[in-house]
Amino acid sequence: MELVGLMPVLRLPLDECLGLVLADDVVAPLALPPFDNSAMDGYAVRAADLEGDLPVRLPVADDIPAGRTRLTALEPGTVHRIMTGAPVPPGADAVVQVEWTDGGTRTVTIEKAVSPGQNIRTAGDDVREGDPVLTAGTVLRPSTVGLASALGLPVLPVRRRPRVLVLSTGSELVEPGRPLEPGQIYESNGMMLASAIRDAGAEAVRLQFVPDDVEAFHRALAPHLGSVDVVVTSGGVSAGAYEVVKDALADHDVRFTKVAMQPGGPQGSGRYQGLPVLSLPGNPVSAQVSFEVFVRPALLASMGHPQPERPTARARITTSLTSPAGRTQFRRGLHDPSSGQVVTPVGGPGSHLLSALALSNCLIEVPEDVTELAAGSEVTVRYLQ
Numbered sequence: 001m002e003l004v005g006l007m008p009v010l011r012l013p014l015d016e017c018l019g020l021v022l023a024d025d026v027v028a029p030l031a032l033p034p035f036d037n038s039a040m041d042g043y044a045v046r047a048a049d050l051e052g053d054l055p056v057r058l059p060v061a062d063d064i065p066a067g068r069t070r071l072t073a074l075e076p077g078t079v080h081r082i083m084t085g086a087p088v089p090p091g092a093d094a095v096v097q098v099e100w101t102d103g104g105t106r107t108v109t110i111e112k113a114v115s116p117g118q119n120i121r122t123a124g125d126d127v128r129e130g131d132p133v134l135t136a137g138t139v140l141r142p143s144t145v146g147l148a149s150a151l152g153l154p155v156l157p158v159r160r161r162p163r164v165l166v167l168s169t170g171s172e173l174v175e176p177g178r179p180l181e182p183g184q185i186y187e188s189n190g191m192m193l194a195s196a197i198r199d200a201g202a203e204a205v206r207l208q209f210v211p212d213d214v215e216a217f218h219r220a221l222a223p224h225l226g227s228v229d230v231v232v233t234s235g236g237v238s239a240g241a242y243e244v245v246k247d248a249l250a251d252h253d254v255r256f257t258k259v260a261m262q263p264g265g266p267q268g269s270g271r272y273q274g275l276p277v278l279s280l281p282g283n284p285v286s287a288q289v290s291f292e293v294f295v296r297p298a299l300l301a302s303m304g305h306p307q308p309e310r311p312t313a314r315a316r317i318t319t320s321l322t323s324p325a326g327r328t329q330f331r332r333g334l335h336d337p338s339s340g341q342v343v344t345p346v347g348g349p350g351s352h353l354l355s356a357l358a359l360s361n362c363l364i365e366v367p368e369d370v371t372e373l374a375a376g377s378e379v380t381v382r383y384l385q
């Protein structure tokens with residue numbers, strides 16, 4: 001996780017802040033509501049004027065739409081017609097909703113009394129000026145962005161999104177939309193990883209994938225090295241004769257190892273010309289599970305996210321499972337919260353089973369030292385959405 005480092009703090013327009021993490025506390029520069037205003041369409045009154053026999057007929061001395069900036073004071077024995085959100089005039093202490101009147105514009109007949117303060121939203125009801133409304137570390141959601149806008153803040157201090165270059169490798173790969181020759185497959189990891197990067201709140205730059213050729217690999221990366229924060233590669237990291245990523249990066253500061261997990265055994269990480277690089281295995285499920293375990297938490301941490309890890313829960317598996325000794329297995333699962341804490345394994349352990357991954361909504365973690373689990377056993381599930 002430390003490989004990527006913290007992204008710098010920028011003051012970004014609210015439009016660009018969704019999903020980002022606030023870097024400083026925000027103190028309310030004004031109260032909300034900023035002024036006493038009406039909660040109803042109706043008539044601003046003095047409650048005392050309605051204390052006698054009802055109905056009562058009173059002159060309508062003014063008309064106050066929302067947005068009115070200059071007000072005249074309400075004289076005793078008169079009312080002002082007023083709309084929802086419009087400022088309450090000095091002298092008025094309540095609003096009678098229009099349904100309790102005949103709706104008159106010169107004079108109005110009021111059928112029911114109101115108590116002082118009724119239907120008035122007082123200045124500062126929601127937020128007082130100087131209140132600490134948002135704290136550093138808050139993940140900005142629609143409601144928090146809305147609150148900042150209501151407070152008149154055009155920008156917020158946030159850690160910017162890391163820019164992640166995604167490069168798939170493999171001479172067998174073909175761009176969807178083009179014809180396939182025998183022995184070729186359509187490329188899927190680049191699209192999947194770029195989508196996962198965007199889903200994590202980061203920016204993805206997806207490169208045209210490169211063949212298993214070291215020179216082509218270096219050439220593809222070169223133009224982007226100055227403009228991205230992280231490189232994520234897929235494929236070319238295992239034990240074969242044409243392991244382009246391993247061959248291209250091993251002479252640099254990138255280390256290739258076998259991690260005790262399945263899928264996602266072969267992994268590379270380090271720096272290429274100073275840039276953090278995470279090299280994921282090419283099998284599609286391995287690439288995506290590796291992204292979940294290593295890349296996503298690192299990206300979220302770099303944005304200052306308070307909880308970079310996916311939420312987990314304990315659940316009981318509906319069918320038995322086997323798992324290799326000495327490796328943490330991440331099986332794909334479908335967790336239905338409406339049926340209690342149970343999870344159904346989807347598909348087998350094979351790391352080519354992309355459709356099972358697509359049907360799942362969680363990963364089932366089987367610890368390193370466990371090789372068999374009976375149906376009904378309790379496991380940890382890691383939510384993917």
Ligand SMILES: Nc1nc2c(c(=O)[nH]1)N[C@H]1C(S)=C(S)[C@@H](COP(=O)(O)OP(=O)(O)OC[C@H]3O[C@@H](n4cnc5c(N)ncnc54)[C@H](O)[C@@H]3O)O[C@H]1N2
Nearest residue numbers: 168170187188189190235236237238239265281282283286
């Ligand atoms: N002798 C050994 N062979 C393999 C080992 C091993 O330890 N010893 N490990 C296996 C495991 S586990 C994995 S995972 C893979 C990782 O291999 P690579 O990272 O080198 O990936 P590739 O060989 O390039 O591809 C593997 C597989 O995935 C398909 N693929 C690759 N990229 C894409 C893509 N962008 N879109 C769709 N599909 C892709 C590729 O065609 C292969 O079928 O190595 C095992 N072998």
Ligand code: MOO
Nearest residue numbers: 263264265286351
């Ligand atoms: O470790 Mo591999 O990633 O199983 O397919």
